[in-house]
Amino acid sequence: MNYINSMKIALNALKRNKFRSFLTMLGIIIGVASVIVMLAIGQGSKKSIQDQMASMGTNLIFAMPGSEQKGGVRMGSSDAQNMKLSDIDAIEKDCPAISDVSPEVRASGQAVNGNQNWPTTIYGVNNKYFSIRKYTIGTGRSFSENEIQTYAKVCLVGQTVVENLFGKNDPIGQSVRFKNIPLLIIGVLGEKGENGMGQDQDDLVIAPYTTVQKRILAITHIQSIAASAVSESQNNAAITQITRSLRNSHKIKEGAEDDFRVRSQSEMVQTFSSISDIMTVLLGAISGISLLVGGIGIMNIMYVSVTERTREIGLRLSVGGRGNDILLQFLIESILLSVFGGVIGISLGILATQLMSSVMNWPVVITTISVVMAFLVCSAIGIFFGWYPARKAASLNPIDALRYE
Amino acid sequence: MSKTIIQVNQLRKDFYVGEITVHALRGVNLEIREGEFVAIMGTSGSGKSTMLNILGCLDKPTSGSYFLDGISMGELSKNELAALRNIKLGFVFQSYNLLSRTTALENVELPLFYNSKIKSKERRERAEAALEAVGLTDRMHHMPNQLSGGQQQRVAIARSLVNDPVVILADEATGNLDTRTSFEIMALLQDLNQKGKTIVFVTHEADIAKFMTRQVVFRDGHIIREELVTNRNNAVELLKNLPLEELV
Ligand SMILES: Nc1ncnc2c1ncn2[C@@H]1O[C@H](COP(=O)(O)OP(=O)(O)OP(=O)(O)O)[C@@H](O)[C@H]1O
Ligand SMILES: [Mg+2]
DSSP: OOHHHHHHHHHHHHHHTHHHHHHHHHHHHHHHHHHHHHHHHHHHHHHHHHHHHHHTOTTEEEEEEOOOOOSSOOOOTTTOOOOOHHHHHHHHHHOTTEEEEEEEEEEEEEEEETTEEEEEEEEEEOTTHHHHTTOOEEEEOOOOHHHHHTTOSEEEEOHHHHHHHHTTSOOTTOEEEETTEEEEEEEEEOOOOBOTTSOBTTSOEEEEHHHIIIIIIOOSSOSEEEEEESSGGGHHHHHHHHHHHHHHHTTOOTTSOOSEEEEEHHHHHHHHHHHHHHHHHHHHHHHHHHHHHHHHHHHHHHHHHHHHTHHHHHHHHHTTOOHHHHHHHHHHHHHHHHHHHHHHHHHHHHHHHHHHHHHSOOOOOOOHHHHHHHHHHHHHHHHHHHHHHHHHHHTOOHHHHHHOO | OOOEEEEEEEEEEEEEETTEEEEEEEEEEEEEETTOEEEEEESTTSSHHHHHHHHTTSSOOSEEEEEETTEEGGGOOHHHHHHHHHHHEEEEOTTOOOOTTSOHHHHHHHHHHTOTTSOHHHHHHHHHHHHHHTTOGGGTTOOGGGSOHHHHHHHHHHHHHTTOOSEEEEESTTTTSOHHHHHHHHHHHHHHHHTTOEEEEEOSOHHHHTTSSEEEEEETTEEEEEEEOSSOOOHHHHHHHSOGGGGO
8 A cells, every 4th residue: 555645645635625624623723722721721820839839948847736637626726825935945956857947926917107007917936937938038137046035026027018018118127016016127028929829928027936925925835836847858757757856745645646737838739739730630621522522523524525525435446446545545634634733723722822821921831741642632533533434435335436426 | 369358258247126136237248359449339227337337347246257358357356356447447437527626637647546656757747648648738737627528528538548458448438428529539539449449338329339349239138239330430530521510
């Protein structure tokens, strides 16, 4: 059999019916383009979640009061008072996989500057917190050990707070009142933007934990612990070590349940990535259906054209075409249709994706895999849906085909 | 004596339509030699087309033997028959059967596409030569719908010639054409026959059959008469005498 000739014959046949060929391809074009776009959106949102999570620190580890819910009554973690400053000292001593650790106490309320006020959260921490949470100090300075010891009324503010309370003025040296306590602003945090869950990471006030404990909340316990592992690969070791250290400090007996929970940021990244993975699969499946419809369109057209072109098939058989030549011709026709359609669809999909990212600022990622997949699926559709009509054409008897009306 | 191109013995063909069996051919014996121009005649339904289709390996006989150019057709597979049609046979149909939206040249090239031994350059040259032989050099790149019926039939004849077959089979090839155009086609075929091409031509028109060398008359699936044409017509001469006004 001569493949080059079959290819030429098939190409000529498609050229003879340009408009119909185009209509047939349209289904595939739309299907492939939508697969590319949908996957790009899915992958893009996954990537942007991952990036934003990473900006929060991938080696970040939290410990907070409360137990895993394993049946029975779960203790409200916000009421729990079982975390102490001594836990921090113990962690610093016991955990080689932890590089930095900071206590965390929080209070929500209005931050006030003259007649301006702004609802925000004040975080009481030590000065390792900045590196743990990947905050930078834009201008000014962090607080000193001495300021922590003396419950100094100092704080650092995030950009959002600056914008809302001071406008364009330099806030350093000014004071902000929080629950009627005036706090001197000694630094402004570098801008961080939103995190993966859409929270504004610049809407906060940071003060020494002692200040927040004593002056604002009037408590001696801490609400949670933020720590960073030496590296991301040490996350699990760090979690194990913190758990052991806290169980020790809290004098929890062998076999008894923890009265705290330890979480790493990378676990959360994984959770969110898997959510967007599900989304990608869903989007892909929906556009896959349109691709299937496109394939059925090809089959339909090929089927109709076998009937319509029966006399042509008869003629080809009568001048010496073999069944296999006819089969190959029709198969190549449908493969060409779906592959051309696929190429156009891929280009169109990439174009639409670029447009989306530049005009609408959507996070999109086109992976080679999705392009290759789309292409393979197209070829498969061509073969799969072209086979039956082609088989039918090839099995025709020369004389019956010639006589067909 | 010239060699035998076609030899059939006791050829039968039955068609089964529901309960009814149609005996289209009831034991036909026929021999055709190289260089003959044979008219197959007979009334409608007498089995002419059925006979030609079997000779053309488009259909298989129910029984009987058929030798084409010394090869027994009975034992060949579908693919072998296709290869044989490609190399040894040329067809001309009543309704031309050209591919639409395809130039005359490409239509003529068609049989050669199915012969992988022929490269594209040779294919083109042979198609051009065949079109030249039927006098359509200036219409090579025209589509069928830009050609008259006579011209289309000449393209079809060129297509049947292009593979240099041992025999050309034509079924009512002038059936759709007026007298003058029919005569022109006959002139072309007579010329080809003059150059040695064997032709089998189905017709029910007596005056068309007069252009050929031998007449075979069918009735009811039998050959009832076979005779050489005595005072054979020459199409070129007849065309000269044909009054032009007749066409107007
Ligand atoms: N495919 C078929 N199925 C059933 N019967 C058929 C078939 N082909 C031909 N016949 C029958 O066989 C007989 C011979 O038909 P054939 O076509 O050979 O006649 P013909 O001599 O060519 O007639 P015409 O001059 O009208 O073309 C007819 O009775 C016809 O009805
Ligand atoms: Mg007939």
